[in-house]
Amino acid sequence: MGDNRAGARFGVGVFTTTHASSAQEEENLALGGRTVQSSTAIYGEAERAIDTSPLTCTHTAITTSNPWWRLDLLDSYYISRVFITNRPDCCGYRLDGAEIRIGNSLENNGNDNPRCAVLYGVATGQSVSVSCGDMNGRYVNFIIPGSSKILTLCDVQVYSTKVKKGVMRINFTSSLDMSNPAESNKVLNEMKTTLISEGFSVFTLTWTKLPQEVKPETKLGPCTNDTF
Known part of the structure; x- marks a missing residue:
């Protein structure tokens, strides 16, 4: 050369x-979100799942088909984990088969988005943390497929990996x-x-620009009487 x-x-x-890393996750994104669900019964409004109290719970209409609950994070995030608390009084088994779905589509009310997990064996009053592997999405849905189902959520928290x-x-x-x-x-x-x-x-x-040789800068010599 x-x-x-x-x-x-x-x-x-x-x-x-x-x-x-997961130890540097952001704050609970659910706190700034908006909620909606397929139906409401026994004063179990959708926003109760994100009111920070595990003793206030959502409740869909009794024995409906495919009940669902949706959280709108208002922006798309890489979701690392979802934290769920089951109802504390009774009927913990009702959460069995609930699917957590995450994505950016509202097709079928968001219930067709990719699935993060299916819940089984969450005991009455128990809280569980589910890893979603940095799935990307604005909407977090819970849906229980099937007829004669009731969906109750007492606390939902959503965490995103910092980017x-x-x-x-x-x-x-x-x-x-x-x-x-x-x-x-x-x-x-x-x-x-x-x-x-x-x-x-x-x-x-x-x-930033195609590689090219940069010529050395020309330095001016000292001024003389005939140099301007």
Whole structure:
């Protein structure tokens, strides 16, 4: 490689999305959401599931088909886990078969969105935490398929993995022939390896401009009487 490339300077942009660990989850997203359900009985309004009290519960109409409850988070999130509390007085078995569905569609009232889990064996008054593996969605639904069903939820909490987004610009010098795609790709791959070692999990590398040699700046000499 000729010495004429030793001082070439280049720039690359790094567009990053870093997911924090579950220990760094955001606050309970359900607190800022809106709720609705298929029907209401015994004063069991839909918002009771997010009023922070495990002693106030929702209640759909008695023995209906496919009862459901939906939480609108008002924005799309990567949902790491959903926390549910069953009713404390009786009939804990009624929650058996309840499906948790998460997604961005309101087709069939949101009940056709991808399924996170199916609940079984949640005892009377018991609270459980269900991992949803960072499923993306605005709506969190509970639905019990079948006839003659009752859906009661006493506390629902939704947590999302923190996502940090940003842009970094890196300037560097190289003696490589960066006009050669093989060489420029090699540099990006080396940067990728370095970023992964620094804890970045999702990111995109892109040239801010096509690699090209930057000529050294010309420095002016000292002024003389005939120099202006």
